Amino acid sequence: MRIPVLALTAASAMVAALALPAGATAATATAAASAAAGADGGGRRFDQPYAGFAPAGTVLRPASPRAAGLDPAPIAAFEEQVDAWADPASGAGYLFPGATSLMVHDGKVVERSAAGYATRYSAPQTELPEDQWTPARTDTIYDLASLSKLFTSLVAVQQLEAGTIRLDSPVADYLPEFAVNGKGAITVRQLLTHTSGLAPDPEPALWQGYPDIPSRVKAILDTAPVNPAGTTYTYSDLNMLTMQLVLEKVTGRSLDTLVREDITRPLHMTDTGYNPPASKLPRIAATEYEATPARGLVHGEVHDENAWAMGGVAGHAGVFSTVDDLAVLAQAILNGGTYRGHRVLSRHGVSLLEENFNQAFPGDSHGLGFELDQIWYMSGLSGPRTMGHTGFTGTSLVIDPESRSFAILLTNRVHATRTTPSTNPARRGIAGALAQAMPVKAPGGGRSWFSGQGGGATSTLTTGPLNASGTVDVDFRSFVNTESTDRLRLEASSDGGATWQPVALQVTGTGAPTGGVTSLSGQAVRAWWRVHAEVPNAASGLELRWRYTTDSVYEGRGVNLGGLRVTDGTHVLIDGDKPDAPLTSAGWRELPAGGGH
Known part of the structure; x- marks a missing residue:
């Protein structure tokens, strides 16, 4: 089942006059978007990379691919492929029950659609009655999993700019108890670039080995490194769990409050946050059926067990969002930290997201929080300045400053079991489709x-x-x-x-x-x-x-x-x-x- 819609809702910062009526078909959506965007002209070619930020006043607006100067064929082919990825009849090609996608080029939303189902199963291999299946929609709310790390990182950069933390200061300057077990030299920079030497995950898991949140916090602080600080790149949830504790200590505010007050509220990202309210449950995609721990079908609360053990608010996981809200965030980053007059980062702060601090670790390029130049999911959009992240639930965000474009894919690939094929073909598919849709023109204009x-x-x-x-x-x-x-x-x-x-x-x-x-x-x-x-x-x-x-x-x-x-x-x-x-x-x-x- 596919729901193609080109207009974002007014609540998600789209011009209200361009919103389409409920039930609009793909044809009417394309026609309306083309008429609205026709005066904009074509976008920048892929072989004409931008050097700086987009104009600060750039606001998302709908456009057909052709009206945005793009080739519609790769985008249409991607949407057709998503239908197959979301169809269990595809056999080994079945990747996820449901997905919502969005592509933007030069501020123009050229693709926004949904396929499959947000809720389909009651347990692994067990479908709900068909009348209880919930179609994925363009406003479906997904568990972002590790895309949540980006929100922790954005708050960290805000605090760097405010002077409450310093990039190369030891974490122990802010959390003295963190210095135990030889961690006194680990810096804030190393947490944000995954070069701290910490293990990938807490051992034992926070939900298994500790009875309450205070004991789990102590376990994070007491963890022993597995490598000397600064000597290796190891992607680690512990880095962001520790970063959460630093931010909460220096600000006196919880991480969910920091994200809400300093990021999502200024940007009017109304569907983004931790522990979503029950009123939004009908729009939230279900995730895994968990027997251990005995949570049953996880729906409306964070999938990640360690984040769940932290009360749903964790530095590495826990944020729920929609493609529309993430589009506003991505455009704010392309705009140099601002959207609709609401600044969440300075231009210098944004530059820290796309600066490669990991040149000593080829192949693991990293800004502060954001991964850089990772072709394994960024595909044709990949490049030294291309920023992004993925999440275990089947999510990805790719932001390409050189073409002022981004691609967002949200799925519930862990519904109702995490034992599924990798979502990477779909992640590469959306980024590659957007890259190939952008024109390239031979010098001289010949054949x-x-x-x-x-x-x-x-x-x-x-x-x-x-x-x-x-x-x-x-x-x-x-x-x-x-x-x-x-x-x-x-x-x-x-x-x-x-x-x-x-x-x-x-x-x-x-x-x-x-x-x-x-x-x-x-x-x-x-x-x-x-x-x-x-x-x-x-x-x-x-x-x-x-x-x-x-x-x-x-x-x-x-x-x-x-x-x-x-x-x-x-x-x-x-x-x-x-x-x-x-x-x-x-x-x-x-x-x-x-x-x-």
Whole structure:
């Protein structure tokens, strides 16, 4: 079951005049959004990255993908795939009972929909009577799980700005009892970047080993590190549980009060908070049926057992929210810390979220609280400044400042059991769809080709036999956004395609690899590269091919080629801009001249 809606509700900071009537169809939603957004014009291209914050006055408003300058096809394909992921009949492809998603580009909400069911089961393998199934809606409230860590981190940055804590001060300066068991050197920065040396989780679990909240707090303070501070990256709930205690100590306020008074209330995030009231239960997605501890079907209270043991308010978990509320938060971050005139962070504070403090730990880039550049769920939106987080219940948030875009996916994948496949394909799916929807245009506006294939595939663009003689010069332009192991190569064959040899490439442009290379990959920059290659001692019958190969793990946005030109000093052998150029594509899509996606 799918509910496509393009208009956010007025209560979620959308212009009231653009709200659609209940029961509006996808067609009427698209038409209304297109009419409302038509004057805005197209958005920024993916190969034109922004350097700074969005204008502080940027406010979310609905738009069809086309009205926002995007290709609607990848977005539509993602929505179709979500239907399959939410359908138990998909077998191994079934990922979650229900999901709600939202995509924004340049302030325009280009996708907002729901699929499946917020409540469907009474226990693992046991469905409720069908008339008791609750469809997922665009305003369904989900348990965010570890996305809650972002709220703790935002409060921490607020307190850094207020001067109540210091980034490189020992935690023991604020919590003297934390210094036991060799933790005296652990700093606030190390808690927020998961480099403290603390274990991933409390052992024993807080709900198992301790009778009440005071004893559980003492267990957090008494925990012993498993590595020296600053020597390793270890993602740890204990970091954020400790950060909670620091914040509560220096402010004299509980974490839920800090989040409510300093983040959600100023931003009018009315459906976001800990321990949601019973009045909202009909809109809350159910999670797991738990026999140990004996909680039964968890619905309306936090799923994470350690957060539950802390009364539902914990530094690492416990926040419930909707895609609409999270969209306001994400846009506030893109705006430099403000939304509709309500500032929750300074511009400098936001910069701390996207600054990589973990350069000593390649692959584990981290700002304060926010993960950075994690292709395993950020997919084509990944880059050095891309911020985000995931949650165990099947949630993800990806914010890409370079395109002023973000993607939100909330699911109840642990309903009614946590023994389900990983939600990562869906997380990558939404981020990759938004990235591929943004256009990329070849310099000069001539013919170009795009390959955005899935894992474990190969695309080739091959010339016919060329009447070559002597040294052959090959020039082309490439825009590469791939995982480091997914490579674009130029290869040559002189035996009719029976064997192919790599051709050395000389690359120039922003962030281009230096020296001679035989392949191109990466997501560090969003720029077209100019590529030159030489094939010496060529003879008639020479063939060339551009080969893009992906492994079975992750993919980026893909590869674009343009400006293909092959000469042998006196003759033009291939002019890729001409429609009769002898080129055969397998897996590459030719884009319209002068445009492209």
